[in-house]
Amino acid sequence: MPKTSSCENDPDNCLTQCIHPAAIRAVRAALPARSLLAELAEFYKLFGDGTRLRILAALSIAELCVCDLSTLLDMKQPAVSHQLRTLKQARIVKARREGKVIYYSLTDEHIRHVLRVGMEHLGEQYETTEAL
Amino acid sequence: MPKTSSCENDPDNCLTQCIHPAAIRAVRAALPARSLLAELAEFYKLFGDGTRLRILAALSIAELCVCDLSTLLDMKQPAVSHQLRTLKQARIVKARREGKVIYYSLTDEHIRHVLRVGMEHLGEQYETTEAL
DNA sequence: CATACATATGCATATATGTACATGTGAACA
DNA sequence: TGTTCACATGTACATATATGCATATGTATG
Numbered sequence: 001m002p003k004t005s006s007c008e009n010d011p012d013n014c015l016t017q018c019i020h021p022a023a024i025r026a027v028r029a030a031l032p033a034r035s036l037l038a039e040l041a042e043f044y045k046l047f048g049d050g051t052r053l054r055i056l057a058a059l060s061i062a063e064l065c066v067c068d069l070s071t072l073l074d075m076k077q078p079a080v081s082h083q084l085r086t087l088k089q090a091r092i093v094k095a096r097r098e099g100k101v102i103y104y105s106l107t108d109e110h111i112r113h114v115l116r117v118g119m120e121h122l123g124e125q126y127e128t129t130e131a132l
Numbered sequence: 133m134p135k136t137s138s139c140e141n142d143p144d145n146c147l148t149q150c151i152h153p154a155a156i157r158a159v160r161a162a163l164p165a166r167s168l169l170a171e172l173a174e175f176y177k178l179f180g181d182g183t184r185l186r187i188l189a190a191l192s193i194a195e196l197c198v199c200d201l202s203t204l205l206d207m208k209q210p211a212v213s214h215q216l217r218t219l220k221q222a223r224i225v226k227a228r229r230e231g232k233v234i235y236y237s238l239t240d241e242h243i244r245h246v247l248r249v250g251m252e253h254l255g256e257q258y259e260t261t262e263a264l
Numbered sequence: 265c266a267t268a269c270a271t272a273t274g275c276a277t278a279t280a281t282g283t284a285c286a287t288g289t290g291a292a293c294a
Numbered sequence: 295t296g297t298t299c300a301c302a303t304g305t306a307c308a309t310a311t312a313t314g315c316a317t318a319t320g321t322a323t324g
Contacts, residue, residue, distance in 0.1 A: 019197055019233060019270090024204050027193045031204075032251075037189055038182040040250050048177030049282075050170040057169055061159045065151055066301055072156050072163075079283055081302055100291055100300045101151060110253050117249050118172050119164075121242050151300090181312075198271055211313055213272055232270045232321055 046090055047114065051075065052083050059093060060112050063105040178222055179246065183207065184215050191225060192244050195237040 032040075047053060054073050058064060064072070070080045084104055087093040092111055096103045106112060164172075179185055186205050190196060196204070202212045216236055219225040224243055228235045238244060 019199050023194050023196060024200050027190050027196065027200075027204060030193045031186070031189055034182070034186065036254070037185045040254060041180055041182040041185045043250060043253060044176050044185070045180030048173055048180040050166070050173040051282075053169045053173045053176070054163070054166065057163055058159050061162045062155050064155060064159065067151050068156050068159075072159060076284070077301070078285080078303080082283080085302075097291090100298095102301065114249055114253060115172075117246055118175060121175060121246065122168070122172060183312075208314065209271070210273085210315080214312075217272075229321090232268095234271065 043090065046087060046092060047118065049083075051079070052087065055080070055083055055087070056092070056106070056111065056115060059104055059106050060115060063096075063103045065101045065103050067101075069104070175222065178219060178224060179250065181215075183211070184219065185247075187212070187215055187219070188224070188238070188243065188247060191236055191238050192247055195228075195235050197233045197235050199233075201236070 047056070051073070055069060058069060058072060066077060066080050066084065069075070069084075070077045073080070084093060084095075088095060088104075091107055093104050094107045096105070179188070183205070187201060190201060190204060198209060198212050198216065201207070201216075202209045205212070216225060216227075220227060220236075223239055225236050226239045228237070
């Protein structure tokens with residue numbers, strides 16, 4: 001017979017019972033809302049692409065225009081523009097127009113901080129890049 | 133005629149010249165290696181999915197087994213296992229076996245830190261969840 | 265040793281997403 | 295006002311990936 005019959009059962013998971021109902025209740029109470037975590041995932045997702053990360057790393061060093069970025073990163077201009085659009089919509093970068101040229105930069109120091117924390121995780125063996 | 137003819141030209145970007153060759157040189161010198169940034173992107177990518185993030189948020193509160201997770205998050209057991217496998221390969225979570233049950237937890241405090249930094253970025257309006 | 269159960273894995277598929285190509289937009293300048 | 299050039303956008307497509315289903319693995323137990 002089941003050890004704990006008083007918890008929500010889902011025959012797709014554990015056949016007869018959930019194993020630690022107390023733990024589940026505790027975690028459920030403290031777990032951030034699903035919608036909040038979804039929003040957070042969308043944020044992290046933007047850092048989860050090599051191209052975008054190279055753009056962000058470059059912008060963390062200096063303000064750059066689209067042309068500079070595409071030369072620097074050896075990318076087609078439309079590809080850079082598309083990524084910048086995504087990053088701008090997410091308020092990760094901001095744009096500043098000067099004549100025909102548009103300069104992009106990180107919106108705030110917080111973005112730089114996120115990059116730094118990730119770099120640190122890759123391990124001290126990489127000797128954290130001074131750029132970030 | 134071009135203002136600066138001494139810089140690497142890529143007709144796909146700026147037709148006649150790159151705009152700020154000095155800035156490009158400076159950034160190029162400080163930019164982390166492409167491979168390092170690719171590795172970093174792979175790391176962030178794992179946080180860029182709502183499901184995985186819910187798993188990580190749950191594990192940041194308590195050690196849990198697969199069955200608990202699938203009940204808690206209302207997911208099929210194989211889906212949870214698949215994500216846990218990915219997270220384990222990336223050393224973001226670790227597993228501990230106890231009989232038939234396998235308990236998962238975050239590998240270290242650094243992961244919790246990454247989650248916290250992301251939460252903070254979502255803005256103070258969310259009143260940073262005490263769970264993280 | 266056979267059964268039960270928690271978890272892992274293989275495979276198929278639907279969806280998401282990054283990039284290329286072509287074209288549109290907008291500002292400066294003659 | 296027409297041209298040039300930096301940048302943006304629309305569409306198409308190829309790839310990556312998250313999930314569901316079926317099934318395998320491994321451990322305890324009778």
